[in-house]
Amino acid sequence: MEPIPLCTRQVLATSREDYVLQEQAAGALAGGLATSMHTFEQILQENDGVPAGVTLPCPAVPEDMEYPATERYITLCKKAFRPRMHDKAAFYYLRGAEDFRALRAAVLAFTDMSGRTLIAELPAGEEGCMPDGTDCLAAVGVLQRIGVSTVIFTADQPDWLEEALERVAPYARLSIGASVPTRWLREGIRLTNVELLLPAAHENARRVWEALQEYTGGRTVGRDHDDYILAPDGRNAHFIDAVTGISDEIECDHRLEERLLEVEDEEAAALKLVLYEEDDLYNLENDLYMLSRPVCLCAEDPELLEKALRIYVGLALYDGTWEQDPAVVKYFCEKYGMIWL
Numbered sequence: 001m002e003p004i005p006l007c008t009r010q011v012l013a014t015s016r017e018d019y020v021l022q023e024q025a026a027g028a029l030a031g032g033l034a035t036s037m038h039t040f041e042q043i044l045q046e047n048d049g050v051p052a053g054v055t056l057p058c059p060a061v062p063e064d065m066e067y068p069a070t071e072r073y074i075t076l077c078k079k080a081f082r083p084r085m086h087d088k089a090a091f092y093y094l095r096g097a098e099d100f101r102a103l104r105a106a107v108l109a110f111t112d113m114s115g116r117t118l119i120a121e122l123p124a125g126e127e128g129c130m131p132d133g134t135d136c137l138a139a140v141g142v143l144q145r146i147g148v149s150t151v152i153f154t155a156d157q158p159d160w161l162e163e164a165l166e167r168v169a170p171y172a173r174l175s176i177g178a179s180v181p182t183r184w185l186r187e188g189i190r191l192t193n194v195e196l197l198l199p200a201a202h203e204n205a206r207r208v209w210e211a212l213q214e215y216t217g218g219r220t221v222g223r224d225h226d227d228y229i230l231a232p233d234g235r236n237a238h239f240i241d242a243v244t245g246i247s248d249e250i251e252c253d254h255r256l257e258e259r260l261l262e263v264e265d266e267e268a269a270a271l272k273l274v275l276y277e278e279d280d281l282y283n284l285e286n287d288l289y290m291l292s293r294p295v296c297l298c299a300e301d302p303e304l305l306e307k308a309l310r311i312y313v314g315l316a317l318y319d320g321t322w323e324q325d326p327a328v329v330k331y332f333c334e335k336y337g338m339i340w341l
Contacts, residue, residue, distance in 0.1 A: 009196045009212055011205040012177075013050070016042060018205035022044075028209050030196055033093055037084060044088055051090035053119070056081050058097040058106045067282050070105055070311050077109035091117035093152075099132035100139050101235070101313050104146070108310060111335065113145040115296040117175070120148045124155040124164035136164040137171060138232035142315055144174040144338030152177035152198050158189045169193040169221050171230055185211040189216045201280055231294040231339055234313025238294050242341055244269045246296050246319060252280035260290045270294040270317055275308050285311045294322075297338075302328050317341055 010030035013019055016039070021028045043052045059080045065072055084092075094110065097103035103120065105203035110118055121141055125131040140151055151174060155161035161178060169176065169192040174321035177196030178227060180189060182203055197208050228239040235265035247268035249261050252275050263271065271293050275281065282305070288311070296317040302324055309316055315337045318329060332338040 003288070007055070007195060009195060011043040011199070011208045012053075012294050013205045014199050015204050016046060019046065019050065020206045021205055021209055025209060029205065031091065033198070037086070040089070049258060052088070052093035052298075053093055053117075054083055054084050054086060054089050055093045055095055055170040056106075056110065057095060058102060061102050064145065068307075068311070069285060070101075071307075073261060074109045074310070075100065076110070077106045080290035081110060081113065084113070085114065089116060090186045091119060092147075093119045093121065094323055098133040099129055100142075103139070104142060104234075104313055107146055107148060108336075117149050118147055119150040119152060120181075121154050122151050124153050124160050126169040127159055128163045133164075133168075134235050135232070135237045137168050137230075137237040138235060138314070139231040140168050140172050140174070141232040141237060142234070142337060144172065146335070147314060148174060150175040150177055150196060152179055158184045158187070162190045162192075162254060166190075166221075167195065170223060173223075182207045182211040185215045185217070188215075188217040193220055194218060200215065206259075229339060230315075231317065232314045233291050233294055234288070236292060240269055240294055240317075244294070244341075246270045246272050247318070248272065249274045249298070251276070252283045252308060254279075254283060256280075256283040257287050257290060260287065268293075270296050272296040272319070272321070273308075274321075275304055278304070278307075280304075281311060284308060288313060298322060306332065306336075309338060317338055 012030040032043045033053050035055050178194045179198040181200045192236040231238050231240050245268045297308050298321040317339050319341050
């Protein structure tokens with residue numbers, strides 16, 4: 001296993017006063033993050049070559065959102081993000097998603113609008129999972145294939161953060177960051193493969209940088225399982241290979257829930273879901289909670305397949321059923337993280 005090449009730990013500035021660090025400690029700042037467009041304009045005027053970014057707070061998910069819920073939330077995100085987009089923003093920081101499903105939809109909304117660098121905030125709870133129960137490894141496995149370049153972990157307890165980082169680090173193919181109180185750094189919290197530090201609420205980059213000067217709790221681990229494919233179902237992490245067993249076709253009709261119950265005891269590592277018409281999308285979205293294995297999505301119409309890819313929260317497999325144009329398949333892989341077997 002080759003070690004992941006890590007840069008010297010850097011800090012994100014979150015206030016104008018933090019920019020003095022760039023003069024006092026060369027390379028200390030990775031960039032400046034503005035929480036308002038007014039502050040962003042000030043950063044552009046005052047900073048000296050430090051990349052400037054903007055926060056994108058995720059909107060609340062409306063209760064009882066009507067079908068198509070995913071697409072409606074994507075539209076809601078675009079409306080919220082649009083006033084905060086700026087031609088000179090070097091990166092954006094997505095934060096405040098209610099759960100992983102909302103976070104993934106927010107990422108899709110952003111990548112529909114921009115190709116700029118995207119950082120996503122990922123809250124860690126107990127046992128290496130997000131508060132909604134999504135495995136942090138599953139979340140990172142999806143995010144790193146749909147346009148997120150860096151994930152910044154947050155947590156209410158230091159041991160929750162440690163556990164999430166240890167679980168994710170060997171399999172992450174993106175940069176890892178963390179938002180931690182300086183007290184945790186001074187107490188020697190174990191940060192695995194962390195390259196970027198975001199000041200916690202009510203703290204600043206200077207305090208974080210000063211705490212880092214005496215910090216010795218960091219460690220680096222190498223990549224693992226490069227011979228296997230990480231194929232999350234949107235909540236759980238799964239590892240498969242190119243010859244993994246796939247079930248017989250399961251139609252996404254009005255009997256989808258019943259069909260999924262029927263195949264619960266089958267040994268197939270992945271489920272092949274087939275869509276024939278628009279109504280099948282409703283059934284897929286309505287029964288997402290029942291999917292606990294990797295999913296192979298199939299549709300003859302590429303537009304129908306893309307709509308299904310936008311709904312499915314995990315990384316869908318593509319096995320060549322109803323052969324699509326290679327250029328279209330390549331786009332689906334890049335945009336939605338589809339895994340071409």
